Amino acid sequence: VESLCMACEQQGKTNILPIEIPHFGRVVVMAFECDECGYRSNEVKEASEIRPLGVRYLLHVQKREDLNRQVIKSSFASIALPSLDFEIPPPAQRGSLNTVEGFLMRAQEDLNK
Template sequence: MLPACAYLLLGGLNLLTGYSKPAGEAALGLCPFCRRGELRLSYAEEEVVGFGKLLLLVYKCENCGYRASDLMPLEAREPASYKVRIEEVKDLNIKVVKASSGFVEIPELGVEIKPGPASEGYVTNVEGLLARIEEAASTLKGDRGVEGNLKVFLETLRKAINGVKVFTVIVRDPLGISALISEVPGKVERRPLSREEAERLRRQLVGVAFEYK
């Protein structure tokens, strides 16, 4: 998730630019991770069809190699939950807007992606989301404690990527930044989060970046 200094700077940029397609770089000061290099922020505006305008943010430190990304909406959004059933190959093209504050769940695979220190924001599709999960899970190879279950999980995940397994994707965001977007009307179920749901998720905004059951 972005450090506080990045959000403060971007808040100022928003007021100054009036959201007129800002793009460029800015220095955020001393890197909070290595305390030696300079943390720099790159930002660019993009409009996602069916979602609206947002800022794509990338911040990095050349000294220690730290790099992370996130999204910031340029239009007011309410906390919401999105749910979609992936039933055929073309459904894998459904767009996923996932901010660092987004919670993602795929019950049939036992997957949960929760906000945490390593959580990032990105725009992809369901196929790209599965590829990210596969890459994260593959880092556990060689761990004898999970080796058997991991093999089964990766085989099931590969079926989902190949479009031969039906599954559900659920995205919830207490800040309203994340979303699922389909070109097919009614394909994605959307509902606003209740005040209690949003507050409960906000309290979980520091947690595990990836886990599978």
């Protein structure tokens, strides 16, 4: 789909892919890329009904490989690290598919801005 680039205001392309993720539900993955300026963005949106009470997942990181686990963070989810008294709130990094390490690296980049 032709889309307006938010960085340079030229035309870019958005690829849209609806998929079903086991234990999560239906999502729509949107990947935007601008050939003019090279800007790229990705977003994951829920396409199924949101569960009224939500779901809580707890991951104990005990070895390096645990940081490579893939996570989908919806616009309603937060990622908390109680031992560090740190939280990535719902509006931050919304609609993202990343690894645990990827979310933490992005949070660090955002804090350094």
